[in-house]
Amino acid sequence: MEDLYQEIILDHYRNPQGRGLREPFQAQVHHVNPTCGDEIDLRVHLEDDNGVMRVADVSYEGQGCSISQASASVMYDSLAGRTLDEALEALGRFQEMVQSKGEIAGDEDTMGDAVAFAGVAKYPARVKCALLPWLAWKDAAMQSMDDVPSMDDVPSMAGVRVEGESNG
Amino acid sequence: MSVAISPGTIDVRRVREDFPILDRSVRGGGRLVYLDSAATTQKPLAVLDAERDYYLTSNAAVHRGAHQLAEEATEAFEGARARIADFVGARADDVVFTRNATESLNLMAYAFSNATAKAAHGAPLPPGAERFILREGDEILVTEMEHHANLVPWQEVCSKTGAILRWIPLTPDGRLDLSSLSDLVTDRTRVVSFTQQSNLLGTINPVAPLAQAARAVGALVVLDACQSIPHMPTDVTALGVDAVAWSGHKMLGPTGIGCLWATPETLASMPPFITGGSMIETVTMEASTFAEPPKRFEAGVPMVAQAVGLAAACDYLDALGMGNVAGHEASLTAYALEGIADVPGVTIVGPADLVDRGSAISFTVDGVHPHDVGQVLDSSGIAVRVGHHCAWPGCRAMGVPATTRMSPYIYNDTDDIDDFIQALGRVRQVFGEA
Numbered sequence A: 001m002e003d004l005y006q007e008i009i010l011d012h013y014r015n016p017q018g019r020g021l022r023e024p025f026q027a028q029v030h031h032v033n034p035t036c037g038d039e040i041d042l043r044v045h046l047e048d049d050n051g052v053m054r055v056a057d058v059s060y061e062g063q064g065c066s067i068s069q070a071s072a073s074v075m076y077d078s079l080a081g082r083t084l085d086e087a088l089e090a091l092g093r094f095q096e097m098v099q100s101k102g103e104i105a106g107d108e109d110t111m112g113d114a115v116a117f118a119g120v121a122k123y124p125a126r127v128k129c130a131l132l133p134w135l136a137w138k139d140a141a142m143q144s145m146d147d148v149p150s151m152d153d154v155p156s157m158a159g160v161r162v163e164g165e166s167n168g
Numbered sequence B: 001m002s003v004a005i006s007p008g009t010i011d012v013r014r015v016r017e018d019f020p021i022l023d024r025s026v027r028g029g030g031r032l033v034y035l036d037s038a039a040t041t042q043k044p045l046a047v048l049d050a051e052r053d054y055y056l057t058s059n060a061a062v063h064r065g066a067h068q069l070a071e072e073a074t075e076a077f078e079g080a081r082a083r084i085a086d087f088v089g090a091r092a093d094d095v096v097f098t099r100n101a102t103e104s105l106n107l108m109a110y111a112f113s114n115a116t117a118k119a120a121h122g123a124p125l126p127p128g129a130e131r132f133i134l135r136e137g138d139e140i141l142v143t144e145m146e147h148h149a150n151l152v153p154w155q156e157v158c159s160k161t162g163a164i165l166r167w168i169p170l171t172p173d174g175r176l177d178l179s180s181l182s183d184l185v186t187d188r189t190r191v192v193s194f195t196q197q198s199n200l201l202g203t204i205n206p207v208a209p210l211a212q213a214a215r216a217v218g219a220l221v222v223l224d225a226c227q228s229i230p231h232m233p234t235d236v237t238a239l240g241v242d243a244v245a246w247s248g249h250k251m252l253g254p255t256g257i258g259c260l261w262a263t264p265e266t267l268a269s270m271p272p273f274i275t276g277g278s279m280i281e282t283v284t285m286e287a288s289t290f291a292e293p294p295k296r297f298e299a300g301v302p303m304v305a306q307a308v309g310l311a312a313a314c315d316y317l318d319a320l321g322m323g324n325v326a327g328h329e330a331s332l333t334a335y336a337l338e339g340i341a342d343v344p345g346v347t348i349v350g351p352a353d354l355v356d357r358g359s360a361i362s363f364t365v366d367g368v369h370p371h372d373v374g375q376v377l378d379s380s381g382i383a384v385r386v387g388h389h390c391a392w393p394g395c396r397a398m399g400v401p402a403t404t405r406m407s408p409y410i411y412n413d414t415d416d417i418d419d420f421i422q423a424l425g426r427v428r429q430v431f432g433e434a
């Protein structure tokens, strides 16, 4: 059980980063995990930063277990302020790790606190909890891209897996 | 609900020998403490043996072949029906086999939407089917504690027919608030469908007054007995209701079989639900007529092995005595409620006393999400359920997003409850809440 409830996860659960719904934003989504009732409302604000799309803010409110709530906090730390490309890569790495059934440990240098979720991969019922905020972010980011001023050619979302979508 | 209670008359040690799964270890060597029987029960060897024997000796498609095996299989299947019917005090012909309680409840709900759709263009209906024809503004009454299986099908009926769904609200301690019953049961009420025992809260509902109020306005009464038939002696014909749904897998039986009992008049007046082979009387290219109940509602090759297994489960439970089962559960429930009350920061969701309450106990732990509570218990080998228990509106009414639920059965004893309470006491430490 200690591999699941790592101290980093409990810290994020007790002191969530970036929590609260903020302005401005282009898209807001509501995702739920229908098997256990975890919910998240999430907003994404993308900005055109001299031709590079940047995740200017991710803001959220949610309720749920320690895994889903800590994951939202770690997601905020991992994605806010990054370029959209970097953020999508971070999502890809996180998703790959938690869906790996324990095969992929994750790399602390590139993933930061998100590696603490490697233990979740061994608890199939909790993978959805961990992915809930990240997939909500992806959904909101995709919707936001249509609304970012002066971004004509947006990076492709190809390669981001849609399976495991958690809004039921 | 008056239940014959004879406490402590189940020899749990002896019973556990019939459930080898309870001897396995979990999570790296810990003893398994299975407290999730409201979700599904474990199966005794007698049930597994009965299924295996059937496949080893008599397996064939029932009601079809001209050969000896087909005869034996048909006999096994119909014999199982008679045995299961007898377990609940019913006639064999009034028991329909389904996949599970969910399908049984859908069968009832579809009788309404199908009859309404057929009546709209004058298609033939069985005599007496008027009871199942809904008009816009007719009302269907459920309760706020229903399992989704007894809620969503009725919502669907409403959206197909223009009927209106109403519900009996809950009191803060998780009982039905019957103070406005006379406003809720009106001459527009056509169906009253409710659970005898809540899988979320453990509450046992007063069937008789609800059924009487419903019948007084001519409404059909459907009872979800999924959480009651496995736990107390039941005579479905004495409940004063028109139909009763339950699942085999929550009463030691196999998965893949459920039952619907209904009065002969009710079954006879219902149009079919799932159609195809075995449920017909005659078939031409233009149209078909349908068999008498129960076959009218059993299309295709049925679940013979599961029926045989469920009959064996009835034998097993009757050998223990359902009064003893109820008594054993009542004493475990009392013991568990007392133990839980002594754990700081734990709140029971549902009745905290023993009056009209079954053995499923939902609770929350201050500062720790139910899912995390379940995970910590699991690390001690204790299997409980977490989430909204397919009763999401009931959770909302109780002001909780979810709960953790323990639900003991005949193979649990006070040692299991002690282990559970001890592990529960550790939960808040893990999360630094205590």
Ligand SMILES: Cc1ncc(COP(=O)(O)O)c(C=O)c1O
Pocket: B038, B039, B100, B101, B102, B103, B147, B149, B150, B195, B197, B198, B199, B224, B226, B227, B247, B258, B390
């Ligand atoms: C009260 C109640 N009704 C209906 C059901 C549905 O049973 P099944 O899933 O076997 O169809 C359940 C099962 O959890 C239940 O507890």
